[in-house]
Amino acid sequence: MTSVAGRSTGPSDDPATDPGPDHTRWPADEAARHRAAGHWRGQTFGTLLTLLADAHRGRTAVVGRTGGRTQRWSFTELDDRAHRLAAGLHGLGVRAGDRVVLQLPNVPEFLPVVFALFRLGAWPVFALPAHRGSELRHFAERTGAVAILTVDAHERFDHAALAAAVAGDVASVRNAIVLDTGAGVDLGGAVGLADLYADPLDLPDPDPEGVAFLQLSGGSTGLPKLIPRTHDDYLYSVRESARICGLRRDSVYLAALPAAHNFPLSSPGVLGALHAGATSVFSPGPDADTAFALVESERVTITGLVPPLAAAWAQAAGRTARDLSSLEVVLVGGAKCGRELAARIGPALDCRLQQVFGMAEGLVNYTRLDDPDELVLTTQGRPISPDDEVRVVDPDDPLAPSDAEVAPGAEGALLTRGPYTIRGYYRAAEHNATAFTPDGFYRTGDLVRRGPTGHIEVVGRVKEQVNRGGEKVAPEEVEDHLMAHPGVLDAAVIGVEDEFLGERTCAYVVPVPGDEPPTGPVLRRFVRERGVAAFKVPDVVRVVEAFPVTGVGKTSRRELRRALRSGEH
Numbered sequence: 001m002t003s004v005a006g007r008s009t010g011p012s013d014d015p016a017t018d019p020g021p022d023h024t025r026w027p028a029d030e031a032a033r034h035r036a037a038g039h040w041r042g043q044t045f046g047t048l049l050t051l052l053a054d055a056h057r058g059r060t061a062v063v064g065r066t067g068g069r070t071q072r073w074s075f076t077e078l079d080d081r082a083h084r085l086a087a088g089l090h091g092l093g094v095r096a097g098d099r100v101v102l103q104l105p106n107v108p109e110f111l112p113v114v115f116a117l118f119r120l121g122a123w124p125v126f127a128l129p130a131h132r133g134s135e136l137r138h139f140a141e142r143t144g145a146v147a148i149l150t151v152d153a154h155e156r157f158d159h160a161a162l163a164a165a166v167a168g169d170v171a172s173v174r175n176a177i178v179l180d181t182g183a184g185v186d187l188g189g190a191v192g193l194a195d196l197y198a199d200p201l202d203l204p205d206p207d208p209e210g211v212a213f214l215q216l217s218g219g220s221t222g223l224p225k226l227i228p229r230t231h232d233d234y235l236y237s238v239r240e241s242a243r244i245c246g247l248r249r250d251s252v253y254l255a256a257l258p259a260a261h262n263f264p265l266s267s268p269g270v271l272g273a274l275h276a277g278a279t280s281v282f283s284p285g286p287d288a289d290t291a292f293a294l295v296e297s298e299r300v301t302i303t304g305l306v307p308p309l310a311a312a313w314a315q316a317a318g319r320t321a322r323d324l325s326s327l328e329v330v331l332v333g334g335a336k337c338g339r340e341l342a343a344r345i346g347p348a349l350d351c352r353l354q355q356v357f358g359m360a361e362g363l364v365n366y367t368r369l370d371d372p373d374e375l376v377l378t379t380q381g382r383p384i385s386p387d388d389e390v391r392v393v394d395p396d397d398p399l400a401p402s403d404a405e406v407a408p409g410a411e412g413a414l415l416t417r418g419p420y421t422i423r424g425y426y427r428a429a430e431h432n433a434t435a436f437t438p439d440g441f442y443r444t445g446d447l448v449r450r451g452p453t454g455h456i457e458v459v460g461r462v463k464e465q466v467n468r469g470g471e472k473v474a475p476e477e478v479e480d481h482l483m484a485h486p487g488v489l490d491a492a493v494i495g496v497e498d499e500f501l502g503e504r505t506c507a508y509v510v511p512v513p514g515d516e517p518p519t520g521p522v523l524r525r526f527v528r529e530r531g532v533a534a535f536k537v538p539d540v541v542r543v544v545e546a547f548p549v550t551g552v553g554k555t556s557r558r559e560l561r562r563a564l565r566s567g568e569h
Helices: 028-036 045-056 075-091 110-120 133-143 159-169 231-244 262-266 269-275 288-298 307-317 339-349 373-378 429-435 475-483 520-529 557-566
Strands: 060-066 069-074 099-103 123-126 147-151 175-179 211-216 226-230 252-255 279-282 302-305 329-332 352-358 364-366 389-393 412-417 442-450 456-461 466-468 471-473 488-498 502-511 540-543
Touching: 045 075, 045 110, 045 231, 045 269, 060 075, 069 075, 075 110, 099 110, 099 133, 099 159, 110 123, 110 211, 110 269, 123 133, 133 159, 133 226, 147 159, 159 175, 211 231, 226 231, 231 262, 231 269, 231 364, 252 269, 252 288, 262 269, 262 352, 269 279, 279 288, 288 307, 302 307, 307 329, 307 339, 329 339, 339 352, 339 373, 352 373, 389 442, 429 442, 466 488, 466 502, 471 475, 475 488, 475 502, 475 520, 520 540
Parallel strands: 060 279, 099 123, 099 147, 123 211, 147 175, 252 279, 252 302, 302 329, 329 352, 502 540
Antiparallel strands: 060 069, 211 226, 352 364, 389 412, 412 442, 442 456, 466 471, 488 502
């Protein structure tokens, strides 16, 4: 096995990469209450998988394609692969508490890799396949990651080369580990994932109240924040999601969206399917042609989609020759699903629609399978737990809120805390001071209405954030990239309504006076070449002489949106 740049493969002891005080733990009295209620069971993911393997043995746990090969692994085979990969990663020097940036597409190897890291007590940092150098360097540097684990190539992008470049740039990264799918790219000095399978080791079980992994926030400003989730809190969410969504042993869940997203991971996702003893099918792409073929061949019963994808599937269902009759439930989430689209999905796919509104930070809401149609079509569900605390407060001053609750049914900012909602972002003390109330409520940034049944209707965002088809775009991050262009004096990115995506991004730029203004295509290419995910590249770029400002001289995004709608620019 080869280490990147000849670095040692021993465990990290650099205090600069130490995670510091464990701010993720709940206050002792709350933790005791969650344990007493049975929400937290003192179980880790690794222990759960072994129990599932014993209970379901020869049943199929995962189906997917790696390169041109279809893989079908039973629960027993999945558990064995996870044990052997944990041993190999241990041999490479990965230890409990180490962070590993994980960037895999929807391949079956995703699950044994994740559970191998869980078994070690190492923390996967869930990057998405769309992320590029800017994001991966941020994740590796912020976490002090010891390794990057990725695929050789995906959708014509050389991930092996990117991992090697990031490993060369970030001092803490000792190894790039690559899943070789036969794409034919140069793996360089990377460690082959297939070479890591070793004889299982007797490893100590991690602390179930300790951090299991780091997910990514939507990020209202700058690059995404890191969300620490524990074995105890996340497994509670997984168990309840599987129950509410009606998963059975004979269910088949299709992961059409990238599995590292919180939605297809746990709502109910591939983890919910495992918990129920059901099968997870990894789709290499979310498009209707690819997914419908898998629905037919694997007899898929349930899946989760973002609204634009649900719209595309509903349209494609009318002309497909594929047999979709096994499909029972389609969950739609990631962004608000409007009533008109919601009303089309069930009839088009001949299944039950279930709306879901959740966040990687914790709170998850579902419409129930037996809810009246009106609630399913017009709300995004109600919380999964009786111990989820929800407050809807006055949003007028989000930076210095009074937190006065609004009247029942009125629009307000959503605050929440509960047995699976985090108490703080990772290494973000300054942000945590405003993102959480002194008594532990998380300020979600969502504007909602709550009805008499407890169902929530999402009406917008408090924060400046664009929800582009379920992918969250932080305007400030894109603005920073635009302003790096020598011809740009100032930039402002806003979200505007889009029938297909829900929102799309529009960038207004003020050029440097006296210079030839850069064009929209030039600026879009410039942002793309700075190594950001494709969904962050502005959909529209408009060059203007100046920005409208507020009374205190701040750029007025409200006026920018008004100008765009009225066609003034």
